[in-house]
Amino acid sequence: MKIKSQKDFFAGLMFTLVGAGFAWGATTYTVGxxxxxxPGYFPLMLGIVLAVLGLVVVFGSLTVETxxxxxxxxxxxxxxxxxxxxxxxxxVLLGGLPSIGLPAMGLIIGIYALxxxxxxxxxxxxxxxxxxxxxxxxxxxxxxxxxxxxxxxxVWPTFITG
Numbered sequence: 233m234k235i236k237s238q239k240d241f242f243a244g245l246m247f248t249l250v251g252a253g254f255a256w257g258a259t260t261y262t263v264g265x266x267x268x269x270x271p272g273y274f275p276l277m278l279g280i281v282l283a284v285l286g287l288v289v290v291f292g293s294l295t296v297e298t299x300x301x302x303x304x305x306x307x308x309x310x311x312x313x314x315x316x317x318x319x320x321x322x323x324v325l326l327g328g329l330p331s332i333g334l335p336a337m338g339l340i341i342g343i344y345a346l347x348x349x350x351x352x353x354x355x356x357x358x359x360x361x362x363x364x365x366x367x368x369x370x371x372x373x374x375x376x377x378x379x380x381x382x383x384x385x386x387v388w389p390t391f392i393t394g
Contacts, residue, residue: 233294237302240293247286255279314353322346326385338386339377343370 235241254275260271261272306344325345347366351357 235293235301236296237293238304239302240282240289240296242304244289244293245288247352248283249286251279251282251286253279255283266390311353315350318346318349318353321349335390336386338388339373340370340387340391343373349381 256279258276258279259271262270262277263272266273279295292347322342322345325337325342326339328334342364343380344363347369348359348362351362351365374387378386378387
């Protein structure tokens with residue numbers, strides 16, 4: 233059996249493994265039934281759907297002919313590092329790190345840091361555009377989560393709110 237599209241094959245394999253992992257992890261929760269769903273029902277179904285989708289993509293990569301076999305290129309390390317770092321920094325700023333004495337900076341500061349760091353992952357960086365996007369995302373998140381859903385978490389750093 234010959235792989236006719238390396239990109240599709242490995243993407244499908246990744247989907248299948250991640251989906252199977254989610255489905256397996258969901259079995260540690262009460263699954264319930266379709267009429268009376270438990271906390272593990274949705275992740276189990278989502279994992280199964282993702283795994284099946286991955287198998288369909290893998291099957292397609294083995295049967296659909298491509299011109300050059302669509303080889304996998306080199307890994308884009310810069311975007312990978314910046315996107316992961318942006319999410320980690322957001323989490324740390326949102327909740328703080330009490331183990332090293334870093335207080336929570338809140339939602340707004342976390343969102344601006346997330347957007348600016350993630351913007352560094354692109355080929356071109358514009359601080360002005362990152363700040364505009366950060367402002368839109370911060371206002372939208374505040375309205376959705378704090379005003380709309382009335383979630384209780386820190387919006388501003390403690391030294392600002394007192």
